[in-house]
Amino acid sequence: MAYDQNNIFARILRGEIPCKKVHENEHALAFHDINPQMPVHVLVIPKGPYANLAEFNAKASVEEMSAFMQAVAETAKMVGVEDSGYRLVANNGEDAHQEVPHFHMHIFGGRRIMGRMIKAQD
Numbered sequence: 001m002a003y004d005q006n007n008i009f010a011r012i013l014r015g016e017i018p019c020k021k022v023h024e025n026e027h028a029l030a031f032h033d034i035n036p037q038m039p040v041h042v043l044v045i046p047k048g049p050y051a052n053l054a055e056f057n058a059k060a061s062v063e064e065m066s067a068f069m070q071a072v073a074e075t076a077k078m079v080g081v082e083d084s085g086y087r088l089v090a091n092n093g094e095d096a097h098q099e100v101p102h103f104h105m106h107i108f109g110g111r112r113i114m115g116r117m118i119k120a121q122d
């Protein structure tokens with residue numbers, strides 16, 4: 001599947017659409033989700049054109065991967081959930097309801113009653 005240069009996160013990266021930036025490094029950008037599902041709901045995206053984790057894994061450099069994970073951890077610290085705890089989610093593909101075809105990690109936190117991980121019901 002070819003990367004869609006006009007997906008919403010590509011447009012944010014090009015500055016065509018504004019975002020509430022939290023953190024940025026050479027290879028990654030973190031910003032608040034427009035429709036937060038938790039008191040803290042931040043998205044971290046690589047700056048490179050990767051539609052999902054498989055593409056990120058296949059095409060990103062070690063430096064990009066490292067910078068991405070550093071941005072995730074640094075962002076969690078900056079939004080104040082490092083000590084209280086947080087959940088990382090990366091929806092990949094249709095079964096996971098990935099809506100935006102640019103690899104991203106959700107950081108959820110700020111509330112204790114997030115719920116335990118549960119087995120999906122049929």
Ligand code: 5GP
Nearest residue numbers: 008019031032033034035091097098099100
């Ligand atoms: P996905 O289902 O692909 O893992 O999640 C995509 C996320 O992107 C959703 O949580 C949605 O609210 C968020 N989102 C969609 N459009 C925008 C936008 O224009 N700006 C921001 N900040 N978040 C967006």
